[in-house]
Amino acid sequence: xxxxxxxxxxxxxxxxxxxxxxxxxxxxxxxxxxxxxxxxxxxxxxxxxxxxxxxxxxxxxxxxxxxxxxxxxxxxxxxxxxxxxxxxxxxxxxxxxxxxxxxxxxxxxxxxxxxxxxxxxxxxxxxxxxxxxxxxxxxxxxxxxxxxxxxxxxxxxxxxxxxxxxxxxxxxxxxxxxxxxxxxxxxxxxxxxxxxxxxxxxxxxxxxxxxxxxxxxxxxxxxxxxxxxxxxxxxxxxxxxxxxxxxxxxxxxxxxxxxxxxxxxxxxxxxxxxxxxxxxxxxxxxxxxxxxxxxxxxxxxxxxxxxxxxxxx
Amino acid sequence: xxxxxxxxxxxxxxxxxxxxxxxxxxxxxxxxxxxxxxxxxxxxxxxxxxxxxxxxxxxxxxxxxxxxxxxxxxxxxxxxxxxxxxxxxxxxxxxxxxxxxxxxxxxxxx
Numbered sequence: 001x002x003x004x005x006x007x008x009x010x011x012x013x014x015x016x017x018x019x020x021x022x023x024x025x026x027x028x029x030x031x032x033x034x035x036x037x038x039x040x041x042x043x044x045x046x047x048x049x050x051x052x053x054x055x056x057x058x059x060x061x062x063x064x065x066x067x068x069x070x071x072x073x074x075x076x077x078x079x080x081x082x083x084x085x086x087x088x089x090x091x092x093x094x095x096x097x098x099x100x101x102x103x104x105x106x107x108x109x110x111x112x113x114x115x116x117x118x119x120x121x122x123x124x125x126x127x128x129x130x131x132x133x134x135x136x137x138x139x140x141x142x143x144x145x146x147x148x149x150x151x152x153x154x155x156x157x158x159x160x161x162x163x164x165x166x167x168x169x170x171x172x173x174x175x176x177x178x179x180x181x182x183x184x185x186x187x188x189x190x191x192x193x194x195x196x197x198x199x200x201x202x203x204x205x206x207x208x209x210x211x212x213x214x215x216x217x218x219x220x221x222x223x224x225x226x227x228x229x230x231x232x233x234x235x236x237x238x239x240x241x242x243x244x245x246x247x248x249x250x251x252x253x254x255x256x257x258x259x260x261x262x263x264x265x266x267x268x269x270x271x272x273x274x275x276x277x278x279x280x281x282x283x284x285x286x287x288x289x290x291x292x293x294x295x296x297x298x299x300x301x302x303x304x305x306x307x308x309x310x311x312x313x
Numbered sequence: 314x315x316x317x318x319x320x321x322x323x324x325x326x327x328x329x330x331x332x333x334x335x336x337x338x339x340x341x342x343x344x345x346x347x348x349x350x351x352x353x354x355x356x357x358x359x360x361x362x363x364x365x366x367x368x369x370x371x372x373x374x375x376x377x378x379x380x381x382x383x384x385x386x387x388x389x390x391x392x393x394x395x396x397x398x399x400x401x402x403x404x405x406x407x408x409x410x411x412x413x414x415x416x417x418x419x420x421x422x423x
Binding site for chain 2: 139181183
């Protein structure tokens with residue numbers, strides 16, 4: 001069996017370039033500290049990680065959001081709730097941008113220490129995107145750790161009580177499903193329908209949208225794939241699913257990703273892979289505005305994840 | 314490899330068309346249509362296929378439909394329940410023939 005071709009080679013074979021369109025989304029990784037150590041995490045976030053964005057860098061993020069006239073701020077981690085300065089970023093961002101998203105793992109937010117953040121999020125109409133990989137506790141916890149399933153359900157209950165995911169509240173609660181292993185992401189519309197029915201009938205819970213994302217072969221997931229001799233077959237399946245049409249909608253064309261230390265990447269996956277924006281290490285304070293249209297996007301083997309099937313948003 | 318079943322044979326399934334391409338094409342077209350979304354979802358059809366694969370004890374099909382079920386969002390609990398459906402029907406089919414056994418035994422017995 002021949003080797004999987006490099007992603008750049010596949011682009012050339014299809015006579016395609018991967019370059020930036022208009023960049024309107026600023027994604028901020030506020031740190032790799034997390035209360036969980038999920039086995040699919042491309043950033044290898046966890047309780048022992050010291051990398052946390054400081055208040056000065058957050059101020060630089062807000063200043064960049066202002067001068068770059070971004071339309072959306074997408075806050076991710078680690079568990080962003082564990083950053084002690086998160087409220088500073090949230091309040092500042094909500095005053096500046098039409099849409100602010102917080103990617104939550106649904107356990108940090110439900111903890112006694114952080115559940116006080118829920119009214120702050122609601123007041124500012126922050127969109128919450130929560131990880132909820134499976135309706136099956138065993139499968140969810142195989143990915144995310146013991147006890148996570150029950151605590152995630154508890155968090156969804158708290159968010160529903162605060163108005164999130166309820167019709168007419170204007171408070172958006174979205175779920176993210178990642179496969180709990182070396183298999184493909186299921187079809188999104190059918191999965192959303194199934195999760196909506198099951199969450200309502202079994203637990204009386206509701207949400208707005210559900211997004212299905214494939215696992216990216218980087219970080220802890222890559223380590224597991226290599227150890228289980230599944231790396232090559234997994235990447236091969238992704239490569240066989242290469243869809244030239246999916247490239248038009250990949251997130252890196254319209255997003256710039258800021259790492260915890262203020263350095264920039266084309267996306268969160270390139271951050272994990274150590275690929276800097278524009279081919280050189282650039283700090284957020286050096287940027288006058290969004291990266292220019294047409295700027296080439298750094299690619300690697302992991303890019304097959306977003307270019308397979310219907311793509312990745 | 315000197316066994317009857319080789320996992321590397323599964324990706325070679327299409328070679329079966331070499332001596333009868335038209336028949337193979339009809340079969341593969343039909344196969345694809347059967348597993349498309351319909352009144353049953355593709356996920357449900359994969360669970361049925363997994364159960365049938367166990368009833369037929371086809372190792373190629375077990376591998377293929379384990380992967381397909383996971384790809385389509387099923388979990389191990391659902392897949393195990395599907396397997397018990399196959400087991401119940403196979404077991405029930407054996408046991409229900411006991412009626413014939415009993416009738417025959419009664420006929421032959423004093």
